[in-house]
Amino acid sequence: MREMYDSDLYAEKNPTWHEEDAPWKAGHIERMIRKNKVPSETICEVGCGTGEILLNLESAFPEAVLSGYEISPAAFNRAKQKETARTKFYLNDLIGESASKFDLLLAIDVFEHVEDYIAFLKKIRDIGRFKIFHIPLDLSVQSVFRSRPIMNLRQNVGHIHYFYKDTALAALKDCGYSIIDSQYTASRLELPNQSLSSRLMRLPRRMAYAADPDFAVRLLGGYSLLVLAE
Numbered sequence: 001m002r003e004m005y006d007s008d009l010y011a012e013k014n015p016t017w018h019e020e021d022a023p024w025k026a027g028h029i030e031r032m033i034r035k036n037k038v039p040s041e042t043i044c045e046v047g048c049g050t051g052e053i054l055l056n057l058e059s060a061f062p063e064a065v066l067s068g069y070e071i072s073p074a075a076f077n078r079a080k081q082k083e084t085a086r087t088k089f090y091l092n093d094l095i096g097e098s099a100s101k102f103d104l105l106l107a108i109d110v111f112e113h114v115e116d117y118i119a120f121l122k123k124i125r126d127i128g129r130f131k132i133f134h135i136p137l138d139l140s141v142q143s144v145f146r147s148r149p150i151m152n153l154r155q156n157v158g159h160i161h162y163f164y165k166d167t168a169l170a171a172l173k174d175c176g177y178s179i180i181d182s183q184y185t186a187s188r189l190e191l192p193n194q195s196l197s198s199r200l201m202r203l204p205r206r207m208a209y210a211a212d213p214d215f216a217v218r219l220l221g222g223y224s225l226l227v228l229a230e
Contacts (some may be wrong), residue, residue, distance in 0.1 A: 140221030
């Protein structure tokens with residue numbers, strides 16, 4: 001699936017590169033950092049896209065130096081135009097920069113795209129002291145029953161692995177990570193430009209989540225998982 005990012009295919013299917021989602025994602029990351037008092041003098045993001053998450057975090061952490069690594073030339077070219085004195089972007093595979101060490105490594109909606117995600121997770125483990133992952137929870141009863149949501153994710157945004165909370169956390173633990181904190185993020189409820197079906201599901205999802213968060217997410221989906229690990 002890497003050819004989707006090496007070519008213009010991903011950009012053709014997703015012309016904004018989801019930049020509109022970046023403030024929402026950065027806000028959740030910022031709160032996770034502050035809640036757990038995570039050192040953030042050096043922050044790196046693997047698969048940074050067009051850089052908007054890092055640029056939002058630059059405003060939140062005025063002492064931080066930020067680095068973004070991206071393999072897609074189209075995304076990198078957009079990010080490079082927005083570089084600042086404290087935020088730099090690199091068209092490179094971060095794994096090839098393994099000598100680098102950061103306070104915090106971000107992998108935001110990334111490893112569900114990677115063919116050998118187990119090897120990927122093991123290789124990036126030592127690049128940052130702390131890691132924050134944002135993982136779409138694509139597997140739910142309704143998504144499996146309908147099938148089309150998962151196939152759309154595969155065809156349009158390149159998800160080739162699908163998780164629910166338990167398998168996402170198990171994958172990280174199996175790769176040597178210690179989980180410090182985790183929480184759901186309501187991606188289908190709070191992100192802009194949602195489909196009609198997602199908008200219609202907002203009330204049922206909110207009501208079910210208020211009663212039992214884990215059951216609601218497994219049944220109806222619509223959430224992602226934010227994880228702080230060491």
